[in-house]
Amino acid sequence: MTTRRSGSAPSEEETDMTMSAKDSREENRVTPAGGPADAIASEPDPRVVELQDRLLRALADAENARKRAEHSRAEGHKAGVAEVVTALIPALDSLELALASIADSCGSADDLESSILQGLAATRRSFFSALEQFGVERIYPLGERFNAAFHEAAATRVQPGKPPGEVVEVMQAGYRLGERLLRPARVTVSATLDSVSGGN
Numbered sequence: 001m002t003t004r005r006s007g008s009a010p011s012e013e014e015t016d017m018t019m020s021a022k023d024s025r026e027e028n029r030v031t032p033a034g035g036p037a038d039a040i041a042s043e044p045d046p047r048v049v050e051l052q053d054r055l056l057r058a059l060a061d062a063e064n065a066r067k068r069a070e071h072s073r074a075e076g077h078k079a080g081v082a083e084v085v086t087a088l089i090p091a092l093d094s095l096e097l098a099l100a101s102i103a104d105s106c107g108s109a110d111d112l113e114s115s116i117l118q119g120l121a122a123t124r125r126s127f128f129s130a131l132e133q134f135g136v137e138r139i140y141p142l143g144e145r146f147n148a149a150f151h152e153a154a155a156t157r158v159q160p161g162k163p164p165g166e167v168v169e170v171m172q173a174g175y176r177l178g179e180r181l182l183r184p185a186r187v188t189v190s191a192t193l194d195s196v197s198g199g200n
Contacts, residue, residue, distance in 0.1 A: 081134045082177050088127075089175060089183060095124055096173075131175075139174030139185040141167045150174060152184040156191040166190045 099120050128138060139150050146153060146165050151174070159168045167187045174185030 078177055078180065081136070082180060082182055085131060085134070085136050085175060085177065086182055092124070092127055093172065095120060095127070099124065135177055136182070137176050139176060140170055141174075141185055141187060142170050143167065146187065146189045150176065150181060150184055152186045153189045154186045155188045157188055158193050159190040162190040164190055164192050 099117070102114075102117050102120070131138070141147070141151055144167050146167055151167065154171055157168065159166075162168055166189065167185075168190045169188035170185055171188065172183075172186040175182040
């Protein structure tokens, strides 16, 4: 090994050795995981986050608007059907009264098969079929338990063999459209003798 005198410039060989040692130290230096570079790379761009948030909000608003529109259309359709059916119900009542009157006045099976009676009955069936296509349900609760939600008790009477609270006569059929009651069924409800006489 050559000894360099103090104050003299380093030789070419010494310069090469110094550079090699420096390179070796740089190569062996390990950057800790999760350093500043990694932290910067893992942080999302605030502008991207804001745009994503706006997009999600816009999609949610659009979906809510679609559901509201569908609900409004469905309710509008039901309201239109209800208005038409309510206007037609009196005509159907008249038809049913005519059928009942003709049936009561006929004295034989041959009379019941008359063309007039058949025509009225066919008209009524067509009417009911048309109503069913619009989702209208006829309420005719004969023999059922009285239900104040769909029935209107027009009268009460003692009916032997019938439990109290049973519908024993339907004076006028009711109609409903889904959960919407268009008209309750007017009925006569069976009762006990005490309840009819007022307990006296």
